[in-house]
Amino acid sequence: MIRPASFACSALLCLTSACTPGVENPSAQAPVPRPPAPAASSSTSVERVLSADAVHLVWESPAKLGELCQRGLDRAAEIKAQLLASTGTTAVRTRDNTLEPLDAIDRVIDDVWGPVGIIQVAGPSSALRDAASECSQRFSAFYSELSLDVRVYNLLASLPPEGLNPVDRRYLEHYLDDFRRSGVDRDEATRARLTQLNTELVDYGQAFGKNIREGTKTVYVEPSQLQGLPQDFISLHPPNAEGKVGLTTDYPDLKPVLAYADSSELRRRMYHAFRNVGYPENDAVLIEILKRRREKAVLLGYESWNAYAAADLMTKNVETIQRFIEDMVAASRPIAAKEAEELLAYLRRADPKLEYLYEADAIYARAKISAERFGVDPQAVRKYFGYTAVRDGILAVYGELFNLEFVPIDGAVWHDSVEYFSMQRGGAELGRFYLDMHPREGKYKHAAMWGMHTGNNRGRIPVTSLLCNFPDPKAGPALMEHGEVSYFFHEFGHLIHHMLATSTPWLGQNGISAEGDFTEVPSQLLEEWIWDPDVLARFAVHADTGQAIPRELVQNMRAADDFGKGLWALRQLFFAAFSHYVHLEDPNQLNLETFTAGIFAKYHAYRRPQGLHLYASNGHVIGMSSTVYTYPWSMMIAKDMFTRFEKEGLLNSAVMQEYGAKVLAPGGSRDAQDLIADFLGRPYSTAAFERWLHR
Template sequence: MRQLILLCSLPLLVGCATTKTGLAPEDVSAASAKGDDVIWTDAASVEAQCNAALEAGRAVRDTIVRESASDQDVIRGFDNLSLAIDETYGWTQLMFSVHPDKVIREAAQGCEKSLSKFLNDVSLDRALYEAAGGVDGEQLEGLAKRVHEHQMRDFRRSGVSKNEETRARLAELHAEMVELGQSFQKNVLADVRSVKITDAGRLNGLPQDFIDAHAPDDDGTITLTTNYPDFFPIQTYAQDSALRKDLYEQFMQRAYPANGEVLLSLLKKRHEYATLLGYPSWAAYVTEDKMIGSAEATDAFIGQIASIARPRMEADLKLLLKRKQQDDPKADAIQVWDRFYYVGKVREADFGFDSRTVRPYFPYEQVRTGILDLYGELFGLRFVQDKDADVWHESVEAFDVYTGEQHVARFFLDMHPREGKYQHAAMFPIQTGLEDGRMPIAALVCNFPDPSKGDGKALMEHKQVVTYFHEFGHLIHHLLATRGDYVKLAGINVEWDFVEAPSQILEEWAWDTDVLQRFAKHVDTGEPIPAEMVKKMRDAEEFGLGANVMRQVFYTAYSFYLHHRDPTSLVLDDYTDEIFRDFSPYPRFDGSYVYANFGHLIGYSAIYYTYQWSLAISKDLFTRFQSAGLLDPVVAKHYRESILEPGGTRDAADLVRTFLERESNLDAYKKWLTE
């Protein structure tokens, strides 16, 4: 059960993908160290803050490379580089995504580009590399040693130690890869396709509001596009299988053929980049600094999860086919355009669950209060709303976080849609907290129903409640990870393939009857959600799990093996056929071009595996709560201290081992998929 595609926050990705940031403690103003909110009101102040951060960063750089710098100065200097732009970078990414004023959004975007360029320059700065290389790592201790090791690793991975010609080629390749990635995404976004129908009866099965919103035009034509608000309802509800198929076909043809060329070109650049740095493939390069550690381990992991998910997938497909044969006795396979539709039909028939029936138990404000109470109790925190806070939009709420009487963190909730705002759900780290009292700050940005609109009830879908639990998990992680005094090792600066585990695990609470009954009370009657209803909801959710996970395994394999070979003689269609044959629950159909529109091939490249990897870890971590109780204070405290608070001060594998008191394994993941 649970959502399988979990939105990782945008800044998180950037944070994990790049060497993060920089300000010497002496350059941090007293105000920002305490974490004053930065609410920009004009473009000039964005630019002023941006320039100040860049100037501070450059000043730190000069202190690192000066001849008299001691080893300690150098190590501290590298972290100060991060500190110099930490807060500005955080606000910039947030404001670019949420500020109601387009002028500020654009100024923030401009600042983000300058800061990213600064970071990239730092990673290729020969003088900085020599300063770091001159440090005697053996003499360092504790976190300083770790900071140095990471710095040297990142320098090695950036190619700064290579000769001038190679460095120039790497820089060229880097720029070309960015360009190609942007073209790929642009081509997908721009290519909105559609299916036109003239018989309104073909919309049978769709909710009335959908039908009303798709009235025929003057010529009697109804247009259905490949955009999500049309695509998913058609796939889920349309009884007309030819209509589902036609729209799916259009969906899978987006950006074809243009992106075939773009992708091949990108794969070749990535391969050249990795081999210039001495790696056998791009997959070997991008897995090296992750928890999984190597391409070999990733290959083995894909084999393991495929064999775990396959039997359950086969059972699911059998049931789905049986249901499909009631409509079409000659059917001999479940096609990809059948999957949402028949999963829905079986859930309805076998579990009698209708997701609309639970919505009255989840009015937005009750859910928010319920989550704050729960997380407060679990992690020993107190949340106090700051009603006088300066915020960027009237609907945004600010909270101060206390442990006992101590003010330890601050966060914002920007939870409802509005024009020009980021459209998904994400946690934005704003300021990284440290043990010396530098306060962690973050924001949650979501698009949940708005109590200031309509009848004011703002009823949520249960899957939105799950998303709330998930994103709040990221928030708590960032706010509690303040151990040590190095920004680079605090907050969610953990291995990319671990970062989802602390949020995925908290989704489990959103499926627990006792937890739900604390706050899920009927909006009209005040009755807590019936246990029976929660059980139905869980059972319904679990049906189709095998096919869903196997579909994720397919994407995982697709993204990995594409980057684990020399692309010179690669034929995308042959490769696609092969991966479909080996991993896909549904056959490939003519005219489907996953390589032209699978957007994760850009941001995640070879490492789509991270979703299942961190999910497997979260299942393993959760076993401790399962046996002790979801609200057990001892386990929760142990979890807080051994998983959340250390942030990146230790390897994620170490944190997991400390909490579990053994190595992590796939047993819990397997149990989840087989029982």
């Protein structure tokens, strides 16, 4: 079964074709043809609750959203009832009378739940966001009930796999496994308790996310404390009536302060505020989530939640995950320690008595060392990355690499800053997507791709969206950090993955549906392109002179980026270790602050300030639970896959399209390790990652 309203995130665990002109004022586009559905495909005929042309109805009003939600639930329940009724008239289960109805349920729910997921985290009003949250709870409850319905499971289990083709057989096997992992084979009392736990986990998870989205903090400072910050930033932050400047914990304020503010007091105040978003509310919420995850895993026969979560991943078990984390820590720590000493030495020039290195100061010190050692001034680099040029350039590069066109659509959007596009190839529409790229009150605070509709190979086009928080060109020059350009490229990689993975009839095998610890690999791979001088020269032009970014500067930026990769790796591993080990603790005895302090001391190279509650704003521990190791794991695989492009050329469209066909298009219809081997011609290896870490 599908996991609607899916999302994929960039590694924001750290803090920080020709392009189509006229995107700011797109003209209406004529309807474009879509690829025909394969004639051989059969499908349970179901009227769509919400087509790609009508997703805007979800954000029309809370009442309309509720109406569509009810319609989707009613239609799904009707199909389920028809499936169960067929047991009395059909002696033999077949693909068409068993798999097709289940996929039809997925389709009608995907019609509504996907778009609802966007409104839940980015809707223009609290009323719409609350209505979307309520609807999402109802869809979650429906799937929880379906996955624990013994009657449906027995129908599925009675379908003979021998007559199915490999794709259909895998779909059947995974559907049955989903049922068993839900607890359908447990006794009635256990199934009832699992249903209750699932409902409560959804409720607590939504509360955790809402506390982050609505928990933005503001730090008020004297204008004199802005010394060191870019002038365009200062111009956008005039003093208020009391003569104070307000700085929020949203990324467009936070990142420049941590990178450029000469005032260590300001940097530390901002960092402290950022790392306390969601506190104290999420302290109790996280404990309740951990309790229910632990109980659910035990009821399902697993020793721990970690064992349950790993069972259908590439790693398969807790031992492999722990070995990976600890081996990576051992490899990264000496490099990180050396880098930390250099950062601390720089900071001691201004403060000789400084005893420890704090993360709030590390980004600033690294920027200063980059300027001294490598001739890279991050403030000067920003001048080459105006948001509009970056957006157009990224669309152009992806279009050329994957043989795609991105055409603006003049259609309804949920906020006037959102842009809407059609993705086409040879004039045929392959999908649609929205770009919601700038911060606003009540919106998701990080960067992520949200799947709205999953496509298939019988005419259903995918729809997706990016949610980011980049500077808004309506408010000024909207200069971006190079790291933000990397995030954009990363998230667009998720978008392309979701849009191209339409090769099977089944929604549950399409989109980003491979093993969970593979989902970050494609997007992390594509981050490599924003370090290539030839790629950047296509869109990175100086805001004042119009000059393309010099090749030598890009090479120096790469050298500067290498300084700090040990600290980067160790920091990723801290979050991986936190998410893993916190799920092995007894939540009834757990003090989150004490536990976090211990993990911080063991896995971080930085000193932890008092009064920090970074777990309260760590949405990854909700969305990814115990598997945040996915980020460094994916980096390891991505570095290996990149070796083909290093040999054959980053702008080699033939290789990229082969990659799209062999790795992205299959979705979850094959094991990830087989997709990798098919593209590389061999199993994946850690060698490329180790070379990168030690170069």
